[in-house]
Amino acid sequence: MSVMKHAVTMLMGVWLITGLFIDGFAHNHGAVETFFTPWHAILYSGYLACAVWILSITYRNKAANRHLTWAEAIPAGYKLGIAGVIIFLIGGLGDMFWHTIFGIEKNIEALLSPSHLVLLTGALMILTSPYRAMSSMEETSPTFRRLLPALTSIALTFAVLAFFLMYAWSFRQNLWMAREEDAVARAVVDFLVTTLLLVLPVMLVMRRWRLPLGTVTYFFVLEAVLMAGLDGFNHYGSIVILLISGIVGDWLFYMLSGKEADAWQYRLVFFLLPVLIWGLYFADLQLYHTLDWSPELWGGTMFICGLASLGLSIMTAPLRPGRNQ
Numbered sequence: 001m002s003v004m005k006h007a008v009t010m011l012m013g014v015w016l017i018t019g020l021f022i023d024g025f026a027h028n029h030g031a032v033e034t035f036f037t038p039w040h041a042i043l044y045s046g047y048l049a050c051a052v053w054i055l056s057i058t059y060r061n062k063a064a065n066r067h068l069t070w071a072e073a074i075p076a077g078y079k080l081g082i083a084g085v086i087i088f089l090i091g092g093l094g095d096m097f098w099h100t101i102f103g104i105e106k107n108i109e110a111l112l113s114p115s116h117l118v119l120l121t122g123a124l125m126i127l128t129s130p131y132r133a134m135s136s137m138e139e140t141s142p143t144f145r146r147l148l149p150a151l152t153s154i155a156l157t158f159a160v161l162a163f164f165l166m167y168a169w170s171f172r173q174n175l176w177m178a179r180e181e182d183a184v185a186r187a188v189v190d191f192l193v194t195t196l197l198l199v200l201p202v203m204l205v206m207r208r209w210r211l212p213l214g215t216v217t218y219f220f221v222l223e224a225v226l227m228a229g230l231d232g233f234n235h236y237g238s239i240v241i242l243l244i245s246g247i248v249g250d251w252l253f254y255m256l257s258g259k260e261a262d263a264w265q266y267r268l269v270f271f272l273l274p275v276l277i278w279g280l281y282f283a284d285l286q287l288y289h290t291l292d293w294s295p296e297l298w299g300g301t302m303f304i305c306g307l308a309s310l311g312l313s314i315m316t317a318p319l320r321p322g323r324n325q
Contacts, residue, residue: 005057005075006130006149010156012049013127017156017226019043020123024163024230027110044092050126051085054078077133084125091118111164120164127156135208144212147205151215154201155222161197162227168193169227170281171238184293188301195274195305196312198223198242202249203316206266211253216273217246241280249273262317270313274305 019042026039062073074082095115105113131153144151162169170190201219205211220242228235252269259265282298285291291298 003134003146003149006133006153008053009050009081009130010149010152012046012053013152013156015049016043016046016123016126017159019046020160020163021226021229024166025232027104027106028230029232047088047092047123047126051089054081054085054126054129058082075133076136077131078129080125080132081129084122084129086122087125088119088122091115091122094118108167111166116164120160123160124157127153127160129153131157139209141210142212144214144218147209147212151205151212151218154204155219158197158201158219159223159226162223163230165193165197166227166230169197170194171224171227171235171241172231184297188297188304191278191301191305192308195277195309198277199270199273199309200312200316203270203313207316207318210257213250213254216249216253217243220246220249237284241277241284244280245273245277248276260318267310267313267317271306271310274309275302278302278305 019039023037023039023043026037058070058074058078061075062068062070065073071079095113095118098113098115104110105116110116130149134147134150134153139146166172168190170187171194173187173190198220202211202216205215221239224239224242228238233239249269252272253266256263256265256269278298279302282291282293282302
């Protein structure tokens, strides 16, 4: 299956996820009153586009070689995508009946609704199809353009996870108001969750390919823009912070491009990236808001996020048989 066809899959996936985040914005601003809304129309038409496209390429494979079974006609990497199409349909029908019977959920209830979690499952199975398919590529150093469908597959997957964990996305929190012990503890956990959502996609690419220049910025900015859109871009500062951090990360990884992906220098960069992100974040709070945290709190938070990223970079390094890791 050609890279162009994977790109079409991701174009449909962007349609689907755009509808998801518009629907999230509507939920966050009290605009949802019924299942039949314009934002649901965008979401479900995006799903329909994904379903028609994946089923059509399967049909064309079957028509081109009638000796194949229907299961064999499914493109490599897309079997879970087909399952995701079915699961999303079940979730969509369940969502309609759930809203009809129980009404429209708000806040965290909407994210943890059973029908919405089924939709999440189906969406993840659809969105990860191009990454699974392109992971079998023989190339180990593809260009950014050639790898873009797989990168978008990863980026949208983690964007959806961030969406369903929006209550733990640190850039949405009024951290300068966190003074009580429990609130501070919750904030530190949120920093860790947000850190993992940002660095894990980069590690996933490096486990399979050499990191194309621009990947870190692409991941960071796409996630930042989508998440900021949930609040009407009131927290636009997160886009600036992650843009700067992404550019710095890309430059550092580019300087190391001649080294193996398990080199200690890469692990050092993964430690420094969260320190940079949250260093810029705390600096922004100090300049434009009231930050009552002590140096032990904000400094320790930056360090522990860096350590978490460092540990994951060690665990996700490419395995090389017979080599001392």
